[in-house]
Amino acid sequence: MKKSSEELKALKKKGRIMKSKRERLTTFVMQAPLTIWTVLFVLAPFCLLAFMSFMTKGPLGIIQYTPTLANYKEIFNPVYADVIEQSLVIAGWTTALTILLGYPLANFIAKVKSKTASLLTILLMLPLWVSGLVVLYSFVIILNNSGLINTFLQNIGVLSEPLQLLYNNFAIIVGMIYMFLPFAVLPMYSSIEKLDRGLIEASKDLGAGPIKTFFNVTLPLTSPGIFAAIILTFIPCIGYYMVTDMLGGGTSLMIGNLIYRQFTISRDWPFGAALSMVLALIIFLMVVIYTKLGGDLDDLGA
Amino acid sequence: MKRKRVLSIIQKIYVVLLFVFFYAPVAVMIVFSFNTSKANVVWQGFTTRWYGELMSDSELWEIFGMTILIAILTTIFATLIGTMGAIGFKKEKRKWAKLITNSVYFPIIIPEIVLAVSLFMIFNTTGVALGVLAIVIGNTTICLPYVYITVKSRLVGMDPSIEEASLDLGADRIYTLFHITIPQILPGILSGAFMAFSLALDELIITSFLADAGTTTLPMKVYSSMKKGISPEINALTTIIFSVSAAGVIIYLVADVIKSHKKLFRRHHS
Structure with a gap:
């Protein structure tokens, strides 16, 4: 009797872990597109913009990667x-x-x-x-x-x-x-x-x-x-x-x-x-x- | 009391004047779509010729089709990603999430041209070809925050106990999402999608930076022909688009009136 109640507890715990695992997966799937999009098309371009603003313009508009103010x-x-x-x-x-x-x-x-x-x-x-x-x-x-x-x-x-x-x-x-x-x-x-x-x-x-x-x-x-x-x-x-x-x-x-x-x-x-x-x-x-x-x-x- | 009435009359006159200011250019646009002069700066005479020419102008229709295609693709991407994101980040409290959810607002906070040149440079340096795909990416980026905000505000206004009840009764996350959450936030999703569509339809700055030589949208065409004067044909096309959207609004309003009358009627008889 005692054992089975312990087993039950363990089972319940396992179930909870599985449920929370699935829950985490769902959350991850929901978050991923926005996260990827924001990193690729908002944060990365803006970092490049900041980087570019310190570069030098070469002849014919080709960028020379020497930092300048x-x-x-x-x-x-x-x-x-x-x-x-x-x-x-x-x-x-x-x-x-x-x-x-x-x-x-x-x-x-x-x-x-x-x-x-x-x-x-x-x-x-x-x-x-x-x-x-x-x-x-x-x-x-x-x-x-x-x-x-x-x-x-x-x-x-x-x-x-x-x-x-x-x-x-x-x-x-x-x-x-x-x-x-x-x-x-x-x-x-x-x-x-x-x-x-x-x-x-x-x-x-x-x-x-x-x-x-x-x-x-x-x-x-x-x-x-x-x-x-x-x-x-x-x-x-x-x-x-x-x-x-x-x-x-x-x-x-x-x-x-x-x-x-x-x-x-x-x-x-x-x-x-x-x-x-x-x-x-x-x-x-x-x-x-x-x-x-x-x-x-x-x-x-x- | 007399002073109050005078004040309210002044207020009404003011509002009417403001709407005259808003609709005078629209009226001019419509009237000048019937102008005989091609330069279309001064009124010469009445003709319906431009509507006829518009129908057989395959180039303009192609541009129109391209504009619609870009707007539809943008709406699909922005609505899908924005809605998923708003739901996914609703309860998120980890630090990195804050960085993402704050960055989502970036495209509406910084001027469009800054986003346009940033995307233009990153596509150029990473070798992504400019064209329809790049335009859709750019438009989606600027429309995303609007969808995210409208859906988020709808989620915040939702009663959390309904979701909890569904979960307690044994439904899993995904079932709850499709049968409880999404139906509840649907008005938010729809108004976000609508906003994205109308923004993408009229978007010029990002589109012109990310277009290749072969891609033209309606706003680009209008802008490039502006120096010579916008032809009556474009006025005609815009007049048609305007009439369709105005008709949509009127139908919506009439349906609303009928619905509320029905409700009143039912209440009367029960």
């Missing part, structure tokens, strides 16, 4: 420093305007019925699902010197000469806001929606006016959403060279354009890699601040 020094060359400054200025304006324009919309969507809210978010995303580029090209038709706005303003007699609306920073910023505002509205909307209405009521009951309530209660509580929106606008803005090309007409360069050129026209991979590293570092710093402030990385993907 020259690529990083080259960034401080006034020509390139100007480009970086310009990128930051354009991205900064775009981000600020996107947040200012998007917040009231997010606020509106958060207040309406949930059916209407989902309809509005779908309507917001629809133009970009199709083809951001083709829709963006419409701005060339709208903004050019004989375009819709200029023709209209001249016909009603407001203007005698066409206004230069295209191929300048104004056009670039308008295009960028168009591309990134929908993505910025979503995290702000979700953080406003999560807001406890009772707190606003309490603030009002305690005598604060709507403006004071907004700045002291609503704004601080929805700041994670705002910060997520800032990141979602700022990051793609700096690297997205198509808008600058299409609506800026080559008048201004962004870091994205500069990197693109290193791999196409100039064939200077190490310098392109160094620029990419700097860009990645700027962004990385922003994201670290974001997570330190209590932001959730998951909010950047939804």
Whole structure:
């Protein structure tokens, strides 16, 4: 009797081990694809990028494997420093305007019925699902010197000469806001929606006016959403060279354009890699601040 | 109270204006697909010629087919790997796992162009041929985090006791996975897949870095023809794609309305 109970225990133990072995195998099978993919196509390429940024460009763009810091020094060359400054200025304006324009919309969507809210978010995303580029090209038709706005303003007699609306920073910023505002509205909307209405009521009951309530209660509580929106606008803005090309007409360069050129026209991979590293570092710093402030990385993907 | 109503009217006007800003370029795109001028910058006259030419333009259809093929392959890979990963890493607490799960976010955190040049360089130095396969790999890499995030958030919201009950009742891991876990997180998987598909459809930066001379996708074609002005034919094609997706949305909404009416009806009669 005693023996059999011991046997039973042993059997049970064996069973548990077998079960946990199978469990481990299942977990391993589930984890393997993502792990392999991330190592091969995210971590390895990024390590190569870092490595490349310290190499030397040889004649005809062939890379010479002698380490150097020259690529990083080259960034401080006034020509390139100007480009970086310009990128930051354009991205900064775009981000600020996107947040200012998007917040009231997010606020509106958060207040309406949930059916209407989902309809509005779908309507917001629809133009970009199709083809951001083709829709963006419409701005060339709208903004050019004989375009819709200029023709209209001249016909009603407001203007005698066409206004230069295209191929300048104004056009670039308008295009960028168009591309990134929908993505910025979503995290702000979700953080406003999560807001406890009772707190606003309490603030009002305690005598604060709507403006004071907004700045002291609503704004601080929805700041994670705002910060997520800032990141979602700022990051793609700096690297997205198509808008600058299409609506800026080559008048201004962004870091994205500069990197693109290193791999196409100039064939200077190490310098392109160094620029990419700097860009990645700027962004990385922003994201670290974001997570330190209590932001959730998951909010950047939804 | 009066002030509140004025405020709400101002808010509504503002929202309407913003949507005008969003749909004006779409309207222009649609209208200019009927433009007689090939340069397509100024309106000349009405024609449906471009829709006819589009139908017989085998090159453009080939490009369209290639774009769809890449988007579908990307969606399959990203959905499969992202979903498996989200489930597999759900309870993982080992140190190395943290490195992987954090790196998954990398592609959406760094600007696309940085990922594009990194992949371009690694394919070049390791001798992987550029082309469809490389494009699918690149697109999958950028779409993976979206699938991973949506599935993960669904998993977090799931009641763990259901899974435990299934295991306690003798079902093994795999049975539980297919009969309990996956049906529960299906909406997350689907919305992740949808996101991946629409991203891959419009992806330009990574695609143009990883394409070989023989591979062109629709966004690449649009971008390369931009300097000469996008032809009305492309406007026509985009108008068709837009109408199809808009129709999809409308059907979905109508079905939703009918469903909720039915529910109300049933509640009324029971």
